[in-house]
Amino acid sequence: MGAQRIIVVGAGMVAQRFVQSLREADDAGRYEVEVYGEEQYAPYDRVALTSFFSKAGPEELLLGSPTLWDDPRVTLHRGARVTSIDRAARTVTVDDGSQRSYDHLVLATGSSAWAPPIPGVDLPGVFMYRTLDDVAALRDWVRAKQTLVGRPVRGAVIGGGLLGLEAAGALQSMGATATVVEFANRLMALQVDDSGGEALKSLIQRLGVQVKCGLATSAVEADASGNAGTLKFSSGGEQLVDVVVFATGIRPRDELAREAGLPVGERGGVVVDDACLTSDPSVSAIGECAAAAADEHMSIGLIAPGNTMADVTAHRLLGREEAYLGADTATKLKLLGVDVASFGDAFATTPGALEVVYSDPFSGAYKKLVMTDDASTLLGGMFVGDASAYATLRPMVGAELPGDPSSWILPEGQAERPELELPDAATVCSCNNVTAQSIRAAVNEDGIHDLGELKSHTKAGTACGSCLPLVKKILNTELEKSGIEVSEALCEHFAMSRASLFSAIQVAGLTTFSDIIERFGTGHGCDICKPTVGSILASIYNEHVLSDGRAALQDTNDRYMANMQKDGTYSVVPRIPGGEITPDKLLVIAEVAKDFDLYTKITGGQRIDLFGARLEQLPEIWQRLVDAGMESGHAYGKSLRTVKSCVGSSWCRYGVQDSTSMAIALEERYRGLRSPHKLKVGVSGCARECAEARGKDVGVIATEKGWNVYVGGNGGFTPKHAQLLAEDVDDATVFQVIDRYLMLYIRTADRLQRTAPWQEEYEGGLDAIKDVILNDSLGICADLDEHMAHHIDTYEDEWKAVLEDPARLAQFTSFVNAPDQADPSLAYVEERGQRRPATPAERAAMSGASRSESRV
Amino acid sequence: MTVTVPATAVPVCDYDALVPDLGVAALVGDTQVAVFRLDDGSVHAVQNLCPFSGASVMSRGITGSRGDEPTIASPIYKQVFSLITGECLVSMDKQPVAGGPDLAVFPVVLDNGQVMINLAGGE
Helix, strand or coil: CCCEEEEEECCCHHHHHHHHHHHHHCCCCCEEEEEEECCCCCCECHHHHHHHHCCCCHHHHECCCHHHHHCCCEEEEECCCEEEEECCCCEEEECCCCEEECCEEEECCCEEECCCCCCCCCCCCEEECCCHHHHHHHHHHHHHHHHHHCCCCEEEEECCCHHHHHHHHHHHHCCCEEEEEECCCCCCCCCCCHHHHHHHHHHHHHCCCEEEECCCEEEEEECCCCCEEEEEECCCCEEECCEEEECCCEEECCHHHHHCCCCECCCCCEEECCCCECCCCCEEECHHHEEEHHHCCECCCCHHHHHHHHHHHHHHHCCCCCCCCCCCCCEEEEECCEEEEEEECCCCCCCCCEEEEEECCCCCCEEEEEECCCCCEEEEEEEECCCCCHHHHHHHCCCECCCCHHHHCCCCCCCCCCCCCCCCCCEEECCCCEEHHHHHHHHHCCCCCCHHHHHHHHCCCCCCCCCHHHHHHHHHHHHHHCCCCCCCCCECCECCCHHHHHHHHHHHCCCCHHHHHHHHCCCCCCCCHHHHHHHHHHHHHCCCCCCCCHHHHCCHHHHHCCEECCCCCEEECECCHHHCCCHHHHHHHHHHHHHCCCEEEECCCCCEEEEEECHHHHHHHHHHHHHCCCCECCCCCCEEEEEEECCHHHCCCCCCCCHHHHHHHHHHHHCCCECCCCEEEEEECCCCCCCCHHHCCEEEEECCCCEEEEECCECCCCCECCEEEEEEECHHHHHHHHHHHHHHHHHHCCCCCCHHHHHHHCCCHHHHHHHHHHHCCCCCHHHHHHHHHHHHHHCCCHHHHHHCCHHHHCCCCCCCCCCCCCCCCCCEEEECCEEEECCHHHHHHHHHHHHHHHHC | CCCCCCCCCEEEEEHHHCCCCEEEEEEECCEEEEEEECCCCCEEEEECECCCCCCECHHHCEEEEECCEEEEECCCCCCEEECCCCCEEECCCCCCCCCCCCCCEECEEEECCEEEECHHHCC
16 A cells, blocks of 8 residues: 655644654654645744854755655645635645546644734835745845945834844844833733733833833834834824834634634634644644634744644654643743743642742842742742753742742852752653653663753754753752763773863973873773873974873874775875965976876865875975975874865955954864864855865854854764854954963863864853853953963974984884885785775785796 | 893894883794883884784874773774783774784783884793
């Protein structure tokens, strides 16, 4: 029997979740899925829409693994709107006129932005805040207006809810002023009470956003050029504007269902039961377009319940008994940098409920817990300005809260917080509906002892990530309970982490491995701790990797300053700073490659790799390169590799800064810098980003005003885009922030931990790192600067240093008793005009041939 | 103390040519041998061929210890072997390319400042 066809109408976040959930569980391949979305994009993270302004492009917001859409059982039709449903024939009609039949239909049409029907709402300069295209159009308008008016653009946002405050933040980030106009008497009326709204208003006004509550907008009037120019209020006042954003609510998109005769809720939304089925058992509705029985037939504008509906629907289609039991409306948001969170019975509607409230006059924070009448059981809570206790408390709703409840809302340190043991049934991750019990089971029964694995196994913390500290805590508690030590030990010889060892060595001023292991370790060391100590010594003192008996600490690559390949020969990479090279140097490289018969390949980092050099040939090869003015490219080291760049403004028609000169300056600044893992840097001369700098540990991208510096990008096994560290800065600041970032990384990262996971796991994340680097929150910037200055001052070419030292040169021989004899076991075949190592089969054939020759 | 030098032992280098905790490769007949001097002064010899990669590279590995056992790690895929018995202690979840996972160990004799390797005494 062939697979059954599911058609999904809508390609938003919930549709994506449904397809992912179905594909993950449908091992037998029962279903094929076709998804129709009217937008031009694959499903993207609408919740993170505002981050579009700080990110490079829409692809940044794409959800989940792109391979989902490569799955042969999944077809995504973009820019394709379903126009009608024929339930009797089980077909849908698409806007290109085609018809498709379905076995099961899933409506995931979401909702649309709603604006009040007032005059002027359709003027140019008036925007909605719902889709990527809305946001992109808003950005283009503000930019164009900016150039035109030559003063800050005046922005107004109608609506003081979640989206309205997001939009205000977006306007501000584009350099526009922002005034929020809210009809109700407080901001975020759905999430916070009057006092909370007041606290939020003053916190937001401190950030420069004007807030006007209790004001109804009656019209938008045009200016002389016909664009939005003045806001009129019912009370009689008015305000000049250049741009207006309406964030006045959403309406479920239920029109297809209405036309198909499916019942809809009183306030819109397709009526569904606990199985997320409509009145037609072949049609489901999920997400914001659905009005579920468990939610009293109200549409819920949050992602978490939508995800749950998607999971329930996918799993029921595969025969599992699951039900949607209603939305957890707990939310935690960061709006304009201000925490806002509420959960459970936040408005204290339970009879007899007690409210424990704390307002901090200095920080402006407002915190409230709602307890049962005997103050024993937690019912809900509300946080404005500081939601640090949210992750711990939210899963405790309905459970007894030990100790004094006020300890949770007083500033930390003022009252001792008791240790909490989460009930098994508590939901830890509300995005993916993961309970404490399933996390504990994964740790104890499935033997998962690593946070990363725990995330991918249980899905906890993989959506918004706000519960991760809690997940980590449960993991550690469970491990401790089962007697498994949460070990930071580097290896059996050192019972401390790399970061602790780094500061121990630095503070004690030790310089040799024997002193270090005697003082801080045991035994004789191994292939894990020796290179780690070698790297730490190189980072601290920047002395030659082969000096003072340090050769024995280095991995073979560092020990011979070349990259060992599979047959034991090495590849040689001279430094080509910024990828810029003269024809004369190219000629020397070509001659060396020819003379030593080296396989030659261009690398991904704009350099040239020469393969197949034997150990004893390395000094001769280096000598020729050094004589021609080249030096080691450190392609072998856990150190700075290359600084990739585009050609930039010196040649390119579009370049706005000289990216090649910047790349060369950076490469010469950080060359030879030893670090916990390899470091790659990229520099692009304009926002087109041809150097792919955001895939690097440090990415520098030109802007009209200077440079943006991004950090923590990785290619490799888990690709990550780099995050913004500093914006529109000059050359000197580029160097300064990168100096500090790299030194902080070198000092505090784990062994072989690249920058992306490091900055993710750094306490407080990138925000805390920014605080250290930009605001000197730890008071160590002078020290970091000095350390980097020492590195730059003491840099020497490692190859040249070996060539000048006969004792080090003596290490570069094939055999101690036959220094001129090449390794007889090496064998090569020719391919495309160059040689490569022979495969085992080719070697066998060769030795057979040579035997028969010798018989002749 | 007098040492008896077996007739099949071959001199490969001066003891002083060896750097503590580093290895060298030596050619004994057609056999490549990796020779290590450890920080306690002892000298050990094993096959230079790495069983897990088929490359002759063991002399370029990192010496160390697992418990009291002196060890050598292959520089290619980081398997760890005992320098006393040649036994593979850490296989890194890999299979040898040919033959067994362990290294052959060769007796070393120090005679008059010379390092002598006795292939015939190998296991």
